[in-house]
Amino acid sequence: MQRLVNKTVVIIGASQGIGLAMAELMLSEGAKVIAVARSKDKLEQLAQRLEKLDIYPLDITQTDNIKPFFVWLQKQGGLDVLINNAGIMEPKGFGFIKSDNLQQSFATNLFALFPLSQFAARLMSKKGGSIINVSSVLAQKATLGQAVYSASKAGVEALTKNLALELAGQKVRVNAIAPGSIDTSLLDNLTEQTLAQTLADIPMQRLGLPQEVAQLALFLASNESQYITGQVIAIDGGWSL
Amino acid sequence: MTNNEKLVHLFSEALTIAPELVVDSLQYNTIPQWDSTAHMVLIAQLEAEFEIMLDTDDIIDMSSVAKAREILARYDIEF
Numbered sequence: 001m002q003r004l005v006n007k008t009v010v011i012i013g014a015s016q017g018i019g020l021a022m023a024e025l026m027l028s029e030g031a032k033v034i035a036v037a038r039s040k041d042k043l044e045q046l047a048q049r050l051e052k053l054d055i056y057p058l059d060i061t062q063t064d065n066i067k068p069f070f071v072w073l074q075k076q077g078g079l080d081v082l083i084n085n086a087g088i089m090e091p092k093g094f095g096f097i098k099s100d101n102l103q104q105s106f107a108t109n110l111f112a113l114f115p116l117s118q119f120a121a122r123l124m125s126k127k128g129g130s131i132i133n134v135s136s137v138l139a140q141k142a143t144l145g146q147a148v149y150s151a152s153k154a155g156v157e158a159l160t161k162n163l164a165l166e167l168a169g170q171k172v173r174v175n176a177i178a179p180g181s182i183d184t185s186l187l188d189n190l191t192e193q194t195l196a197q198t199l200a201d202i203p204m205q206r207l208g209l210p211q212e213v214a215q216l217a218l219f220l221a222s223n224e225s226q227y228i229t230g231q232v233i234a235i236d237g238g239w240s241l
Numbered sequence: 242m243t244n245n246e247k248l249v250h251l252f253s254e255a256l257t258i259a260p261e262l263v264v265d266s267l268q269y270n271t272i273p274q275w276d277s278t279a280h281m282v283l284i285a286q287l288e289a290e291f292e293i294m295l296d297t298d299d300i301i302d303m304s305s306v307a308k309a310r311e312i313l314a315r316y317d318i319e320f
Contacts, residue, residue, distance in 0.1 A: 067294055067296070070294055071294045074288070074292065074294060075292075115297075118297070119294065121281070121285075122281070122284060122285040122288055122294075123285075123288075125281070125282060125285035125286075126285065126286075126289055166278070169278055169282075170278075170281070170282060170285070
């Protein structure tokens with residue numbers, strides 16, 4: 001039985017990796033899926049491949065563009081699930097971090113989640129809904145060169161818990177997924193040495209698959225998790241143990 | 242139902258108060274029922290009913306029933 005029939009799912013950062021896997025899985029579960037990403041070209045290519053996919057090009061760091069997206073969404077009939085998956089990881093030694101790096105990473109990884117969640121919560125409040133934020137095990141685990149990414153994702157987890165508390169009365173659930181090392185292009189920025197060390201540290205001795213993270217998102221999006229809110233769930237092969 | 246009747250109904254429903262209490266002078270945070278949580282429920286209901294999306298500044302400014310009517314008028318809702 002399909003688990004997301006009659007549900008509208010918006011996936012921010014859906015053009016590749018984990019977001020793409022989520023879009024594919026949720027379409028197969030009967031959802032109306034709206035893929036959102038910065039690149040119109042990538043989205044159009046995706047829409048050619050995934051027949052029923054709806055797309056909306058949006059740079060979430062341009063906050064003035066967020067409201068028009070939700071006005072459009074309101075006319076489409078509303079929203080049941082918002083997945084905040086967009087993220088930037090640019091490893092840098094602490095002494096090499098510039099203001100621009102901070103602004104860009106925090107704008108994408110954390111600040112945009114505020115207006116996105118505000119609008120989404122209002123659209124969901126009549127019948128409830130689920131907001132799923134994609135964090136990282138690095139929110140809780142220190143690794144060299146990841147101060148910016150780690151701090152921004154720690155903010156995502158704090159936001160998740162606070163929003164869960166504020167929105168529980170409106171039947172809007174807010175949870176976070178904290179992936180470990182997942183086999184996506186985000187790992188392209190890591191050196192071979194760092195990647196080898198990471199693999200050595202993972203008890204299950206392999207990278208995770210985007211499809212495995214998508215399965216967790218499906219659970220949090222579906223009614224099967226209807227009594228779960230404010231939680232951060234790691235999916236990392238035991239890396240955070 | 243007129244837009245004014247809709248407004249009174251939505252305030253009454255969101256704040257769980259009698260419709261007779263929904264008067265222009267009713268202000269945010271002056272009764273226990275109109276707290277920050279109820280305010281967001283009210284905003285969501287207004288947006289759904291009138292098919293609009295309010296700016297954050299307008300949400301914050303909506304501090305009374307009279308002010309709500311004034312703000313909604315800016316979104317082409319006629320009273």
